[in-house]
Amino acid sequence: MDVGGTSSRALISDLSGRVLGVGEAAGGNPNSHPADEAVRQIATATRAALRDVDPAAVRAAVIGMAGVSKMADPLFRDLFEREWGRLGLSCELSAISDCEVAFAAGTPEPDGTVLIAGTGAIAARIEQHRLIEVAGGYGWLLGDEGSAYWLGREAVRATLGALDRGEPLHGLTAAVREALLPGDPEAHRKQLITAVHAAPPIRLAELAPLVTKASDPVATEIVERAARVLVDTAARTRAPDDDTPIVLAGGLVAPENPLGKTLRTELASRGFPAPHTAGPGAAGAAWLAALDLTPDPKTLHTRLLPP
Structure with missing residues (x-):
């Protein structure tokens, strides 16, 4: 997931680089939107991406978010985790900055x-x-x-x-x-x-x-x-x-x-x-989520984010 102030995007891929689902919603940056609205938009994008995917099959997730420090706020974290559970996702989630996602969307280095x-x-x-x-x-x-x-x-x-x-x-x-x-x-x-x-x-x-x-x-x-x-x-x-x-x-x-x-x-x-x-931030986030799951991360990067 790539979450900013004006849009929230989600992407699910398999380890071959095949995109299985995408979703988009309005901005979900919790520093520029109320916490419940931010969580709602993130969930809307993710739910759309999961339309044809069994949530239980998802093995890893990364959310790159402007305002990621808000994850330390107990109120926001509680709202987020509750919505995460409603989505049916049980995999570990890594919340990182949008800078890390943007870098990964440009290079596998x-x-x-x-x-x-x-x-x-x-x-x-x-x-x-x-x-x-x-x-x-x-x-x-x-x-x-x-x-x-x-x-x-x-x-x-x-x-x-x-x-x-x-x-x-x-x-x-x-x-x-x-x-x-x-x-x-x-x-x-x-x-x-x-x-x-x-x-x-x-x-x-x-x-x-x-x-x-x-x-x-x-x-x-x-x-x-x-x-x-x-x-x-x-x-x-x-x-x-x-x-x-x-x-x-x-x-x-x-x-x-x-x-x-x-x-x-x-x-x-x-x-x-x-x-x-x-390239697309959500694809960079998906690649970061897959890093520990694939033996060939550079090939996967090329498939998800062609030069």
């Missing part, structure tokens, strides 16, 4: 770095498939540089700067104004500031596509800065001569995304190895 850039941003050092160090991931208010939150904030700041200088808005800055104050081409800085503060924080992240879709110099400069700060974050988890893999995960790092392209160029310029792109 045991050690390296994963850099995640989506709604938020974080880098992590992985050793023997387990997280040992993180950099970034402070959340939208305190950091997450290079994330969708950060891109949206920088786009608004650029728009405010243009208004302060009395410059006409065009390209990215005009798009930001229209997104926040639709139909008001004469909007001034106070209206823009008020609109941002009146909206929930996620509204900033929703502005990120305006940056990655624009092609003007303002957007390009923001994307280039995002790539630099993301590589800075990843570098904090690695020694200068480290040649272990780096895995990129999250919606912003896709090869076709302008930020993903710029990020790869920045990594190469600093001597990082060519990055791997993470």
Whole structure:
């Protein structure tokens, strides 16, 4: 299972790499959703994956979850274990971070770095498939540089700067104004500031596509800065001569995304190895669950997560 703030996905496979069932539901991160709702969504995705599978036949399970520390909360743990029992699953469950799952979804190697850039941003050092160090991931208010939150904030700041200088808005800055104050081409800085503060924080992240879709110099400069700060974050988890893999995960790092392209160029310029792109997180979790059950983990990885 791969559980995040916006979606929860489950996948069941056999040891040949054949997928036996998949399921999807809404976000199940217990740090961003009430505990009962988070558990309900995780169970919904898992139940769908079990549709054609006998739960008693499942031998191992891994759940990679943003907010995995919540498993230490007795209330959440009790709700989760009760629902787990209702699903008919009796196998041992390993609850780990979404960073570990993302790394496994990109490479079968045991050690390296994963850099995640989506709604938020974080880098992590992985050793023997387990997280040992993180950099970034402070959340939208305190950091997450290079994330969708950060891109949206920088786009608004650029728009405010243009208004302060009395410059006409065009390209990215005009798009930001229209997104926040639709139909008001004469909007001034106070209206823009008020609109941002009146909206929930996620509204900033929703502005990120305006940056990655624009092609003007303002957007390009923001994307280039995002790539630099993301590589800075990843570098904090690695020694200068480290040649272990780096895995990129999250919606912003896709090869076709302008930020993903710029990020790869920045990594190469600093001597990082060519990055791997993470596949589906639920498949990475399934592979981790199977590690102790299969004599040929690399072949299984290739079947579950083709290069």
